[in-house]
Amino acid sequence: GENVEQHPSTLSVQEGDSAVIKCTYSDSASNYFPWYKQELGKRPQLIIDIRSNVGEKKDQRIAVTLNKTAKHFSLHITETQPEDSAVYFCAARSSIGQKVTFGTGTKLQVIP
Amino acid sequence: DTEVTQTPKHLVMGMTNKKSLKCEQHMGHRAMYWYKQKAKKPPELMFVYSYEKLSINESVPSRFSPECPNSSLLNLHLHALQPEDSALYLCASSQRWGESSTYEQYFGPGTRLTVT
16 A cells, blocks of 8 residues: 655744655555645644646645655745644545555744 | 534543544535544544445444435444544545545544543
């Protein structure tokens, strides 16, 4: 089955700096890669996603890149703000098994 | 309405109790999911329903029994749980299951379950 690794597990940045979270996946049949933000005690919320036919996608301060050959994808947050502090999960969905497998999560802390 | 709702928000139950978790969505989604999330861990898939039929059971113990009475509702019946079953139970929905253009999952707020 799919295995998704996520790094780092914790990340602290100063407000205004950029944050990068990286994930790798094992199943070459995976074709959809969502990113979720989960604040303490809240539900996971989809913040951006990318499909395998696209290499990069941007939404305001958030961008995701995908390298299918290397089987890795990354989340980039620019101009970080304290409200960006949360746990971020990457995930991969296989076109064969069709399940979404989550990474282990990154706790992002933005220091004012 | 773009929201998935879950009740109750919190549940404390003994190991001999029977209880049910409820999930509802009115977005016309035909795929619904149950996930279990332990503290500081990612959500783990338990069940997938597609068009009110069970499509995936991730080898979940029989003390968890899902039910999808109609396209808007998803229940999880609990019986004889163990303390290690204490977790946040998340419901999610998506437009379809297994169709390439309809992957996005929307999560409910979860039910915080404590088994004593």
